[in-house]
Amino acid sequence: MTEKALRLGTRRSKLAMAQSGQVADAVSQVTGRPVELVEITTYGDTSREHLAQIGGTGVFVAALREALLRGEVDFAVHSLKDLPTAQHEGLVVAAVPVREDPRDVVVARDARKLTDLPRGARIGTGAPRRMAQLNAYARTHGMEIETVPIRGNVDTRIGYVRSGELDAVVLAAAGLNRVGRIDEVTDFLSVDTVLPAPGQGALAIECTADNAELVAALAELDDPFTRAAVTAERSLLAALEAGCSAPVGALADLLADGQIVKEMRLRGVVGTTDGSTLVQLSTTGPVPETHEAALALGRELATEMLAQGAAGLMGERAQ
Numbered sequence: 001m002t003e004k005a006l007r008l009g010t011r012r013s014k015l016a017m018a019q020s021g022q023v024a025d026a027v028s029q030v031t032g033r034p035v036e037l038v039e040i041t042t043y044g045d046t047s048r049e050h051l052a053q054i055g056g057t058g059v060f061v062a063a064l065r066e067a068l069l070r071g072e073v074d075f076a077v078h079s080l081k082d083l084p085t086a087q088h089e090g091l092v093v094a095a096v097p098v099r100e101d102p103r104d105v106v107v108a109r110d111a112r113k114l115t116d117l118p119r120g121a122r123i124g125t126g127a128p129r130r131m132a133q134l135n136a137y138a139r140t141h142g143m144e145i146e147t148v149p150i151r152g153n154v155d156t157r158i159g160y161v162r163s164g165e166l167d168a169v170v171l172a173a174a175g176l177n178r179v180g181r182i183d184e185v186t187d188f189l190s191v192d193t194v195l196p197a198p199g200q201g202a203l204a205i206e207c208t209a210d211n212a213e214l215v216a217a218l219a220e221l222d223d224p225f226t227r228a229a230v231t232a233e234r235s236l237l238a239a240l241e242a243g244c245s246a247p248v249g250a251l252a253d254l255l256a257d258g259q260i261v262k263e264m265r266l267r268g269v270v271g272t273t274d275g276s277t278l279v280q281l282s283t284t285g286p287v288p289e290t291h292e293a294a295l296a297l298g299r300e301l302a303t304e305m306l307a308q309g310a311a312g313l314m315g316e317r318a319q
C-alpha cells in the first residue's frame with residue numbers, strides 16, 4: 001500500500017529542479033510520503049524581455065503561487081532571495097531549511113581572483129547590488145573594471161567567460177553548489193566586499209495555510225536561526241521599500257563566544273550602481289526569539305540607513 005504522493009510545484013530550470021529535488025527527498029523523509037515534481041512554466045522562463053521590465057524575479061514566484069492556490073500542487077520551493085517580502089494571502093512559508101553558503105563568488109578566466117583581474121576587466125552581473133559593491137570596491141582599491149549587465153541561467157552566465165566575451169561573472173555560491181558547478185569558482189568573495197542579497201542561499205518551502213497537516217510536517221525542516229536571519233534581512237529590505245532588483249545587500253549572522261551564541265548581527269548596504277556612494281551599516285541585538293523581534297531588528301537598521309540617505313540611492317533599476 002503506497003501513500004498518495006505529495007505534488008511539488010517547480011520551475012523547469014536546472015537550478016529550480018536541483019533545489020526542488022533536494023527538498024523533495026527531505027520532505028519525503030519527514031512525511032513518509034513520496035513526492036512528485038510537477039513542472040510549472042512561468043512567464044519569467046519564456047519571456048526574453050529584461051527582468052526589470054517585467055517586474056523583477058517575482059514573476060517566477062507568481063505562477064507557482066497560483067498553482068498552489070488552485071490546488072494543482074501541494075507545496076513549492078522558492079529561492080528566498082526571489083520571494084517578494086509581502087506575505088501572500090492564503091499561503092504560508094512552512095519551512096526555511098538551513099541556509100547554504102550565502103556568499104557571492106567569481107568565476108573568472110585563468111583562475112583569477114577579483115583582485116588580479118586585468119585592468120579594464122569586464123565583469124558580468126545583472127544585479128544592481130553586485131554592480132554597486134563591485135564598483136565601490138574597484139574605486140577604493142585602485143582597480144579599473146567594467147560591470148556588464150547580463151542575465152540568463154547559471155550555464156549561460158558562465159558561458160560568457162568560457163567564450164572569452166567577459167573576463168568574469170559574479171554569481172551566488174549556493175546556486176553553483178546546487179547545480180554541481182561549485183568547482184568552477186575562482187574566488188569566494190568576502191561579505192565585507194560584496195554583501196549578499198537578503199535571503200541569499202536560503203530556500204522557502206511554501207504551502208497553503210489551510211493545509212494544517214502539511215504545515216506541521218514541513219515545520220520539521222525549519223531551521224530557526226536561518227529563519228530569524230532571513231526574516232531580519234527581508235524586514236530591512238521591506239523597510240527600505242526596496243524590491244528584489246534594488247541595490248540592497250543584507251546578511252544576518254550569529255556572534256558566538258566559543259560555543260555560546262551571544263547575539264545576532266545584521267549588516268546592510270545600499271549603493272549607486274557606479275559605486276560612488278554606499279551606505280553600509282550594521283546593528284547587533286539579542287538573537288530574536290520571535291518573528292516580531294526579527295522584524296524589529298531589520299526595521300531598526302533600515303531606520304539608521306534611511307537617516308544616512310539610503311532612500312536617495314535606490315532610485316535606479318536593473319539595466
Ligand SMILES: NCc1[nH]cc(CCC(=O)O)c1CC(=O)O
Binds near residue numbers: 174
Ligand atoms: N538571481 C537569480 C537567483 N536566484 C537564486 C539564485 C541562487 C542562489 C540562492 O538561492 O540564493 C540565483 C542565482 C544567482 O544569483 O547567482
